[in-house]
Amino acid sequence: MTAPILEMRAITKTFPGVTALSDVNFTVAPGEIHAICGENGAGKSTLMKVLSGVHPHGSYEGEILFGGEPVAFKDIRASERRGIVIIHQELALIPHLSIAENIFLGNEVATNGVISWNETLRRATGLLRRVGLPDKPQTRISDIGVGRQQLVEIAKALSKEVRLLILDEPTAALNDEDSGKLLDLILELREQGIACIMISHKLNEIRRVADSVTILRDGRTIETLAVRESSGETADVSEDRIIRGMVGRDLDNRFPERTRYTGEDAGRTALSVANWTVRHPIDQQRKVVDNVSLTVRRGEIVGIAGLMGAGRTELAMSVFGRSYGRYESGTVQVDETEVRTRTVPEAVKHGIAYVTEDRKTYGLNLIDNINRNISLASLPGLAPRGVVHEHEERRVAERYRESMNIKAPTVFEVVQRLSGGNQQKVVLSKWIHADPDVLILDEPTRGIDIGAKYEIYAVIDQLAARGKAVLFISSELPELLGMCDRIYTMAAGRMTGEVPREEATQEVLMRHMTKDRS
Amino acid sequence: MTTTSTPPTDTPPGRDGGGQSRSPGAVLLRSLRTNMRQYGMLVALAFIIVLFQIWTDGTLLLPNNVSNLIQQNSYILILAMGMMLVIVAGHIDLSVGSLVAFVGAMSGVMIIKHDFPWVLALIISLLIGAAAGAWQGFWIAYVGIPAFIVTLAGMLLFRGATQIVLEGQSIAPYPEGFQNIAQGFIPEMGPYTQYHNPTLVLGVLVTAFLLFQEWRDRRRQVQYELDVLPFNIWVLKCVAIVAAVVAFTLTLASFRGVPVVLLIMCGLLIGLGYVMRNAVIGRHIYALGGNKAAAKLSGVKDQRVTFLVFVNMGVLAALAGVVYAARLNAATPNAGNVFELEAIAACFIGGASMSGGVGTVLGAVIGGLVLGVLNNGMSLVGIGTDYQQVIKGLVLLAAVAFDVWNKRRVGS
Secondary structure, three states, X not given: OOOOOEEEEXXXXXXXXXXXXXXXXXXXXXXXXXXXXXXXXXXXXXXXXXXXXXXXXXXXEEEEEEXXXXXXXXXXXXXXXXXXXXXXXXXXXXXXXXXXXXXXOOOOOEEOOEEOHHHHHHHHHHHHHHHOOOOOOOOEHHHOOHHHHHHHHHHXXXXXXXXXXXXXXXXXXXOHHHHHHHHHHHHHHHHOOOEEEEEOOOHHHHHHHOOEEEEEEOOEEEEEEEOEOOOOOEOOOOHHHHXXXXXXXXXXXXXXXXXXXXXXXXXXXXXXXXXXXXXXXXXXXXXXXXXXXXXXXXXXXXXXXXXXXXXXXXXXXXXXXXXXXEEEEEEEEEOXXXXXXXXXXXXXXXXXXXXXXXXXXXXXXXXXXXXXXXXXXXXXXXXXXXXXXXXXXXHHHHHHHHHOOOOOOOOOOEHHHOOHHHHHHHHHHHHHHXXXXXXXXXXXXXXXXXXXXXXXXXXXXXXXXXXXXXXXXXXXXXXXXXXXXXXXXXXXXXXXXXXXXXXXXXXXXXXXXXXXXX | OOOOOOOOOOOOOOOXXXXXXXXXXXXXXXXXXXXXXXXXXXXXXXXXXHHHHHHOOOOOOOHHHHHHHHHHHHHHXXXXXXXXXXXXXXXXXXXXXXXXXXXXHHXXXXXXXXXXXXXXXXXXXXXXXXXXXXXHHHHHHHHOOOHXXXXXXXXXXXXXXXXXXXXXXXXXXXXXXXXXXXXXXXXXXXXXXXXOHHHHHHHHHHHXXXXXHHHHHHHHHHHOOOOOOOHHHHHHHHHHHHHHHHHHHHHHHOOOOOEHHHHHHHHHHHXXXXXXXXXXXXXXXXXXXXXXXXXXXXXXXXXXXXXXXXXXHHHHHHXXXXXXXXXXXXXXXXXXXXXXXXXXXXXXXXXXOOOOOOOOHHHHHHHHHHHHXXXXXXXXXXXXXXXXXXXHHHHHHHHHHHHHHHHHHHOO
16 A cells, blocks of 8 residues: 555644544545545534644644645645645635636736736636636636536646645535536546545445545544445445444433423424425525425424535525525415415514524624613514613513523623523523514524533423424434434435434434435 | 713623622722723813813803804714714715705705795705605615715715705805704793893703603612612712703803704704614614624514614704704805714714614714814814814724724723
8 A cells, every 4th residue: 555645643623612623543545535424513624624724733733744744734825835725615716706817816827926817817728628617717707607616616726736635515515417527527636646535425425436435423533434445346335334433422412301292282283384495595596495394383392404505594594584595485384374474574473483503693793782682583572662661671681691591790791702602592582582483493502512502402392391383403413313303304405304203313314314316 | 961862881891690799989990891982982072171171261161162162063963963873773874964065055945045934944854854865775775785885976966966956156144043043042031140041940950850860760770670879879970960960051051041953952862862772773773783684583674774764864964954054044055065074983983883783872972072172172272274184083093993992902
């Protein structure tokens, strides 16, 4: 066996309070395509950020050998100079500039600060031919589709004389045809001696192109499997094997005992979404949510599992006042009556609440205090004749500060200064006080510590026990298994399964979640 | 000055849960620290007043100059109050100076050229302002064009319209009733005293009202079991309020009494302050400026709120236009030049944030007064307008720099 092109040894990376990577070893052979698999939060992106210098040398422990010699990158430019190029999931192209300008952005073909356009175009044309892109280099990025933009990113990487290409979920935003083209290109690049690390959730893609696969879980390397022997024949790595590696962790999260709702309308359908289809707000060819139907009964907690990009958040936000994408078709029923939820106020009026996955962008007014954040969604109730009853508002906020155990000296603390867990409790308080019948919780425990998680689970349990219908979106399977009565799975915008609690295991869910479109 | 429109002032930055110290000094200090911006500007205003009071050998606070100060700055203060709402909502309005001119011109045409009764002309003028605000609000809120661009267009548009309406000429004079909006005082009544009687009565009423307000607030806070200021500090606060109102009342009463325009401004300050603090729409304005996406997802009707903010600005610009025309006793094509910039500067000096979501109506007034006293004081000591501009520019920069520094120090 030849010497590896990349060796990462005993990498440990900690963020305040969290160990993101712990003693990770990772090796890439020259000219191989090496896939990295793992659940959301397993540490894949962090590992790549360590490698590419986003987390500079010194901020992690362990050592990196590239081409046999130790390296210490202080930023991305340092790693690019050595031929390591990372292509992020969100493309980093400037939409108003041309293909050629984007390829050479930050790396312009210039003498004494003056750009040579002829040389730029000549080189760009060559690179575009190499990646098989028929467009002219003068074409604006905004005029070509996402699939072609992905190719431009690769051309940009090639312009930097790449030796190791890192692709973070390269096909997540692409349709089947574009995905196929991209994978072919990666195989071609391998022929030219360029090694490639590919983070992917799509197991069939991994089986198609990868030579080996490394599985990460909870910040550790679990195992590295050879997908293809060096002789070229496919080794026996089944998707089941990979899935088991991805999810096989101990259930060390704890969950409160579920309390049953015993009201007379228990079991009645509270929310029913039928044939819901939504298109991407910009790329209108893509159906982000494709003919989805689901129901949630009173007192029931229903999970939605899915990997990143499966369309869960998009489904939730579009149901909640069409806050995402372009609505195409579908109906919403609350309490078995069809309702219109075309705007957020309409959705709120019909008793639907949505607690966002991104509390800082969509959930909180960070510069305002706890008091006013909690009251924002229910001001009319606190304001007879349009004037806010301040003392009542403050008393409500104090009540939630106590009952939700929000750790802050007073309700006038600015939410920016609270920890993630406490911020999440503020968002939850806001929507609980709005007293909805249906709560859609989108990753309610993301980025908060174990103790606070338990408190949030307890709150969710109490909501269901009071007869609320809860739709629980999460990327953490143990949490869904621990809390939900039923779990839907989504992949690529479609419902791919509905699993009752008794039958649900991580393996079953993961199989549904990684189903490709049929 | 009233205290009704200040935001909740008891926001301790303490980090340890529950264990706040209750000693009066600590409470006061905590309150001071968190309201650094507002108090900082009040202190700066007081400092500037004292400085010029000494520098001008006491001319600054002579009763006639105080009246003059109020009347001279009224239109900027009116604009600044409306501008504060716009800035809090996360927008800007560059057109108000031109709108002042246009509405002034329309009032002149109606009253002087066509002999409209001035009350009717006043009402129509305010409606014109509302329509202009609605026009701009439509493009900003419903079409989604940035306010900077829409109001830049408005700035050109209304200035041009002014020149068309006036055919490039000033027109004058206005009837006395109209002039009184800016130049008049409330009429004297009752027997001769050394002071202006209705002003004294008003002063007593305002004092009583403020004390009542303080007392009711305190009682409610106790009733709801919320933290209250320690009793002795609270008494001190009440004494300070009474002293300030009494001093102001006596100053005004020893000249010609309360200027009409002061009543208008106080009404606006109390009304808008109340709306911003207590009304649902006020909360929605802060929420929109603070985080538009989160506000929308909480059910705030962002388009309607934005639209109404600009309608309000239009009406206030029209009011300022009427006041300015009345003060000048003429409608001129150049009226309101750079008023928009003065109003915007007043807001930023008074604690507004460029990114929206922060600021109070009282802050805008304080900011406007800082600029106004500087103008007046510097003119009294004979500093030329050239140097005045330089100094005002530096004051604006210093106020905002202080803000930035203060925020970084607190570490948010």
